[in-house]
Amino acid sequence: MSNRRKLANRLAALLKKYDREIERTFLQAVQDKAASINLAELTNAIEARDLNRALRIAGLTRAELYPFDAEINGAYVAGGQTIPEAAPAFALKFGFDGRASHAAEWARTHVGGLVTDIADEQVELLRETIAKQLEAGEAPRSVAVRIAGRTTGGKRQGGFIGLSRSQIGYLANARQELEELNGEYFTRKLRDKRFDGIVRKAIATGKPLSVADVERIAGRYSDRMLKHRADTIARTESITALRAGRREGMLQGIEAGAIRADRVKRIWDSSGDNRVRADHRAMDGREVDGMDTPYTLPDGSRMLFPGDASLGAPASQTVACRCYEVLEIDWLTP
Secondary structure (H helix, E strand, C coil), rough: HHHHHHHHHHHHHHHHHHHHHHHHHHHHHHHHHHCCCCCHHHHHHHHHCHHHHHHHHCCCCCCCCCHHHHHHHHHHHHHHHHHHHHCCCCCCCCCCCCHHHHHHHHHHHHHHHHHHHHHHHHHHHHHHHHHHHHHHHCHHHHHHHHHHCECCCCEEEECCCCCHHHHHHHHHHHHHHHHCCHHHHHHHCCCCCHHHHHHHHHHHHCCCCHHHHHHHHHHHHHHHHHHHHHHHHHHHHHHHHHHHHHHHHHHHHHCCEEEEECCCEEEEEEECCCCCCHHHHHHHEEECCCCCCCCCCCCCCCCCCCCCCCCCCCCHCCCCCCCEEEECCCCCCC
């Protein structure tokens, strides 16, 4: 088996592992938070219009997201370790330091920034939702349940903890479509199709769905959107961390004197299937020299490695990107 094939298999195995673990820890953090919410206390806080207390009860914190944070950093270190692992027997030996200054900075700015953004967005969404629903005259208990979800089979389901701003909007629109028997509901790809028969019958007869049915159907839609968000985050962050870690591994190898900096070649390698962005397909095989030369994509975006956003590449070029770079290394002997 060629070294390139071995590396591809190693990266694929790491990607599978961290995809799974990053998704799992994000969902677990959200589910644990929802389960921890005392509905009576949240209802009382909302009724008293004590938003700060309500946010303390229901807000998702950085500490609660720490296991998710740790898995992304774990993927970064695993990516970095693939560089010294690939060194031939004759090369100068070196290890990967996950606490080196560049590694610590990546953890602080990229992972820390992501976690902070998620937590801050949740606080703002809770604040806006509570204020909006109270202004509309909704009962505090109903608002609390809408936030935390209902307990079904010993598990909270259907709340909006962990959803993005746009997803909360989709959920509100879906609930309205169900209440108004609007057929636009069937355009929602993440709906639970097992309820389609109930909804179609209600539309055909003109008989409104019960409140319980609306909440149950909307709740399943919410759960599916949360899973979709976790999938998207995991797919993006696992591979981004692996690629960023590999870059740091290269820089540490150069600093250790194991890699000749002026002889490094980096080659864009697209995944080659029909889901590849056109711009990334055009980049396949593109070479750049050294560690500091960015790739320039057809739209003018610049990246230090596929999926890199540090030079301003837009989300349209980075989110869920599955490309890698092949590294041609001139290994130095002791």
